[in-house]
Amino acid sequence: MKLAFATTAPESTRADALVVFAAPAATKGGSPRLLVADALPGAAVSHIEEALTALQANGKADEVRTLTSVPKIDAPLVVVTGVGRVPSGEEPTRESVRRAAGAAARTLGGRESAAVVLPVAAPEYAAAIASGLVLGAYRFDEHRGEKARAAATAPLASATVVTGRKTRAADGGKLSTDDLARAVAEAEVVARHQCWARDLVNTAPNELYPQSFAELVQKMAGKGVKVEVMDEKALRAGGFGGLISVGQGSARPPRLVTMTYAPRRAAASLAYVGKGITFDSGGLSLKPPASMMTMKSDMGGAAAVAAAVLAVAELGLPVAVTGYLCLAENMPSGTATRPGDVITQRGGLTVEVLNTDAEGRLVLGDGIAFAAEAKPDAIIDIATLTGAQIVALGKRTAAVLANDDALQGALTQAAADGGESVWPLPIAEEIRGHIDSTVADLRNIGETGTAGTLAAAAFLREFASPTGDDESGRTQPWGHIDIAGPSFNEGGPWGYTGKGATGFGVGTLVEFARGYTADRT
Ligand code: BES
Ligand code: MN
Ligand code: ZN
Secondary structure, three states: EEEEEOOHHHHHHOOOOEEEEEOOOOOOOOOOOEEEOOOOOOHHHHHHHHHHHHHOOOOOOOOOOEEOOOOOOOOOOEEEEEEEEEEOOOOHHHHHHHHHHHHHHHHHOOOOOOOOEEEOOOHHHHHHHHEEEEEEEEOOOOOOOEEEEHOOOOOOOOEEEEEOOOOOEEEEEOOOOHHHHHHHHHHHHHHHHHHHHHHHHOOOOOOOOHHHHHHHHHOOOOOOOOOEEEEEHHHHHOOOOOHHHHOOOOOOOOEEEEEEEEEOOOOOOOOOOOOEEEOOOOOOOOOOHHHHHHHHHHHHHHHHHHHHHHHHHOOOOOOOHHHHHHHHOOOOOOOOOOOOOOEEEEOOEEEOOOOOOOOOHHHHHHHHHHHHHOOEEEEEEEEOOHHHHHHHHOOEEEEEEOHHHHHHHHHHHHHHHOOOOOOEEEOOOHHHHHHHOOOEEOOOOOOOOOOOHHHHHHHHHHHOOOOOOOOOOOOOOOOEEEOOOOEEEEEOEOOOOOOOEEEOHHHHHHHHHHHEEEEEE
16 A cells, blocks of 8 residues: 655545544533544534434444545545544544554545544554554455456555644644654554565465475565575474474475574664464364364464564664574374374474474474574564463463563563554463473473463473573573464454454564664664
């Protein structure tokens, strides 16, 4: 989508539709309140508010109403999109505006252009609108036949975030149009990469497998990002026993992709490790058919890492970020790993594989151990790791765990900044004992039915700092984001989230890199 920012009078902006935000009335029975500061003519505002009342619209989230022939407005359509309840005396949250922009974009398919009236005069809100529009207009048509593609209406092509010429900044200061334009441009970079992560996840697993995933990343990486791919031979030689074990049942061998963004004068170095199971059948511990239907999305962590590294590079953030994509297909066959097999992972830890469906931690163990060799300031892994995450937090909130409280807090903050819902979980002390093996260093499952998300994190923690501290007494800071629920939307569309892949994680990882440098510099 083409995006811009302008300070033209919204009512005379040339566009197919003018989009305005609305919030429910403060008192019951009142008409919804338009959030347009003083940027629209009074006659237009009162007409729209009366029309909304007549339509029994109330400005709640995901409510979008389209009006025609609004007096004093040049655009043929006015689209009113609800942000939901705003506590009195407060501004709507950026996230509620982002969702409302997304809901509006979903209804604007087939239109060329929209002008969106800034509801709060601050750059963060312009960014929220830009992001919501790009994500809301997202479509995935790659797998449709030619006829269907030709018949489909095109998504909204361009949008301008507008504010009245005389609009004052919400904080009382001067409203910088440069800041607003920059906020829109930066938000577009992140949202475009979120869409790319969605594309990767939505792609059918017969087309996206470890080798083709690696090739796509090589093709996408522009200047500033170096991509190295280790094939199965290199992985075997390098002792990556987790990737080899998970991938050995498949006709499509595993890959480890390393993406390096190392700007001059980097203030810090971060490692992002993504689970990239391009299809998770469970292996010999086979999943039931219904549980397999969405398992093309089991590479959502790797997709988020790939997209975040490219976005950080395009934004030119002053922090070095290395992405590790742990790619394998988990299949049952005569060469597949057996429950009971013992493998040796990168770094030397041995693991008794008691359930081949707990494969994510095996490939991530290798990736985290490999990342730790470079002693980055922090390692963050992200993975569609456990069904237990969905039991604990539902389908829209990810779990954040860490071996470092400050890091867990920073990740939670980054998620809030990036508009993604996460919640911290502990790695309770007694959970470590759940992954003790009778024959090897570790076993790959905890106690059945008990704290599955915590047990998986306890397992991964061993690979960041195998002996707790290294020779110099340093514990490698490590954090983990379990996105089993939020990575894929099986329900209906809401806000800027359509059916299918969500791109969850990209926002958190980009904002973590941004915040990390901000703290350090
Ligand atoms: N990829 C799954 C987790 C998952 C489940 C992601 C549902 C998204 C939606 C993972 O590999 C898995 O199978 N985990 C097992 C672990 C268990 C065997 C210890 C699980 O959660 O059941
Ligand atoms: Mn599995
Ligand atoms: Zn899996």
